[in-house]
Amino acid sequence: MKLVKNIITIDGPSGVGKGTLAFSLAERLGWNVLDSGLLYRLVGYLNCKEALETTQEIVQFLNESKIRLITNFNEGICEIEINDRVLGKELRNENIASKAAELAKEAEIRNAIIKIQRDAYDSEQGLIADGRDMGTIIFPEAALKIFLQASPEVRAERRANQLKEKGMSVIMHDLLEQIQLRDEEDSNRKISPLKPADDSLVIDTSNLSINEVEEKVMENFKKL
Ligand code: DC
Numbered sequence: 001m002k003l004v005k006n007i008i009t010i011d012g013p014s015g016v017g018k019g020t021l022a023f024s025l026a027e028r029l030g031w032n033v034l035d036s037g038l039l040y041r042l043v044g045y046l047n048c049k050e051a052l053e054t055t056q057e058i059v060q061f062l063n064e065s066k067i068r069l070i071t072n073f074n075e076g077i078c079e080i081e082i083n084d085r086v087l088g089k090e091l092r093n094e095n096i097a098s099k100a101a102e103l104a105k106e107a108e109i110r111n112a113i114i115k116i117q118r119d120a121y122d123s124e125q126g127l128i129a130d131g132r133d134m135g136t137i138i139f140p141e142a143a144l145k146i147f148l149q150a151s152p153e154v155r156a157e158r159r160a161n162q163l164k165e166k167g168m169s170v171i172m173h174d175l176l177e178q179i180q181l182r183d184e185e186d187s188n189r190k191i192s193p194l195k196p197a198d199d200s201l202v203i204d205t206s207n208l209s210i211n212e213v214e215e216k217v218m219e220n221f222k223k224l
Contacts, residue, residue, distance in 0.1 A: 003143040005224050006031065006126035008217070009134035012148035013194060014097070014182050015155035017205055017213065021148070022130040023076045024214055029128075032071045034120040035078035036131035036138070037100070039069075039113045041091040042080055044099030049090075055108050062112045069120050094178055101182050104132075105189040114138065132186055135197035143224050146217055147196035150206040152179045 008025060010018045019035060026033045043062075046052045052061055068081045072088070079088035090096075103109050117138050121127045129138065135145035150158075156176040163170050186194040196202050201220055205213050 001141055004123075004139075004141045005143045006123070007121060007129060007139050007142040007144075008127075008221065009129045009131075009139050009142045009145045009197075009200075010148065011130075011132055011134050011136070011146070011194065011196065011200070013155065013179075013186065015159045015179055016148040016150050017158070017210060018130045018148055019077075020210055021146075021213055021217070022128040023073075024210065025217060026071065026128045027073060028214075028218075029126060031126035031128055032120065032122065033078055034069060034117060034127055034129040034131075034134075036113075036117055036129065036134060037097075038078050038080055038091055039067075039116060040100035040104045040109075041096050042067075042082070042087065043103050043109055043113075044096045045087065045091055047103060048096065048099050055103075055106055058103070059108050059112045067116050069116070098178070098182065101185045105185070105191065107191050110191055132194040133192040135200050136195065137192050140197070144217070144221055145197045145200035147200040147202045148213070149202065149204050152176060152183065154206045155179055 010022055012018050022033045022035070043058055046058055046061060052058045065083050070079045070081055070086070072079050077088060079086050080091070120129070121139070129142070131138070135142060135147070153176065156172065156179050159175055159179070160170045160172055203213060203216055
């Protein structure tokens with residue numbers, strides 16, 4: 001397989017810092033970001049909020065809709081344009097995330113969004129692809145594949161700090177439980193489970209700052 005230098009994949013469990021790293025690398029390189037988790041969250045949202053109850057209904061709706069990912073650098077987040085509606089913040093809560101993790105186990109759902117993910121890559125511009133199976137399934141041709149890891153306790157602590165900064169109250173025990181539950185679902189599913197690609201660079205971020213992680217990635221990128 002011919003390796004492509006302007007795709008960097010970042011996979012890893014929830015709360016490990018993939019999104020923050022993806023945006024700081026994208027700004028530095030002038031590339032786009034694919035937050036693939038947002039597409040699974042959209043599936044969760046369609047199921048919870050728009051009453052698309054069966055997998056078949058969800059897949060049909062996805063196939064018939066115009067869906068595009070937008071990299072919003074001002075806010076440091078991706079958004080989804082779907083049939084001229086833009087969804088972003090509505091998708092970022094723990095109820096939608098657990099629904100997303102549940103529906104992400106289904107092959108029909110995963111297949112329905114493969115093309116949207118691959119279409120996020122524009123060879124002229126470059127892409128940072130953030131998710132669980134970016135290096136293994138969606139962009140195996142990426143020359144640089146990163147896998148981030150950190151203990152559930154460290155990730156829960158980081159998430160708690162983010163929520164506190166936003167003025168939200170936090171129950172540490174619940175946060176840890178949610179993270180462990182999603183780890184279990186993401187790692188143990190039969191199709192596209194969370195795991196490092198054979199040729200990925202595994203970085204444990206537990207004792208590293210975001211800048212230190214970014215420098216490690218850039219060091220390896222420069223060697224390509
Ligand atoms: O990255 P996130 O927390 O927004 O993802 C939400 C869920 O979506 C995650 O728990 C599992 C699923 N997901 C997936 O199965 N494959 C991806 N590439 C990204 C997310």
